Amino acid sequence: AIQLTQSPSSLSASVGDRVTITCRASQGISSALAWYQQKPGKAPKLLIYDASSLESGVPSRFSGSGSGTDFTLTISSLQPEDFATYYCQQTYTFGQGTKLEIK
């Protein structure tokens, strides 16, 4: 089974910072990767699908890139509402999550 490894597992940043989260697959998965944001007590929210397609209604400061085994989620300028946990997903597998905290 394909495994997804996110890095870092946690991250402290400030409002206005540019942040990048990485998701590495144990084998090539073309561009079939999604990114989600989850806040405490809430369901996940889709941000990016097909590695780089922005879901409707998601702010343009979020972007995704990559193919094969290495993927990134970038937030260009952190806003207060972006502090949350982020997950990547490829079909049957989720990454372990990256918790983004306020510095």
Add this chain to the structure above:
Amino acid sequence: EVQLVESGGGLVQPGRSLRLSCTASGFTFGDYAMTWVRQAPGKGLEWVGFIRSKAYGGTTEYAASVKGRFTISRDDSKSIAYLQMNSLKTEDTAMYYCSRVLTVVTPGASDYWGQGTLVTVSS
């Protein structure tokens, strides 16, 4: 407006069964594949299973951790997806989410999610 509402969670003893429901509205339910995802307390997301639309056979796939114990089904006439959970174990304790899948053959990205229903397996 697309809505997914899970129900049926609760406290259940190990070895017993429980059936969760996911009631959909705001879209043509029968046109979409659906997925169940769970999240143990304080842990990450775990994919549980997937059911294709009838147009793609209505077939299912399951995570190894639940295969043979859990069954997903759908009633398109009622816009409901079900997760039948048998032989429950303490490690099945989690919040269970249903979601609508963007892809049709493989369980890809989910664009809409329910609020979740909590299942606690304990004696």
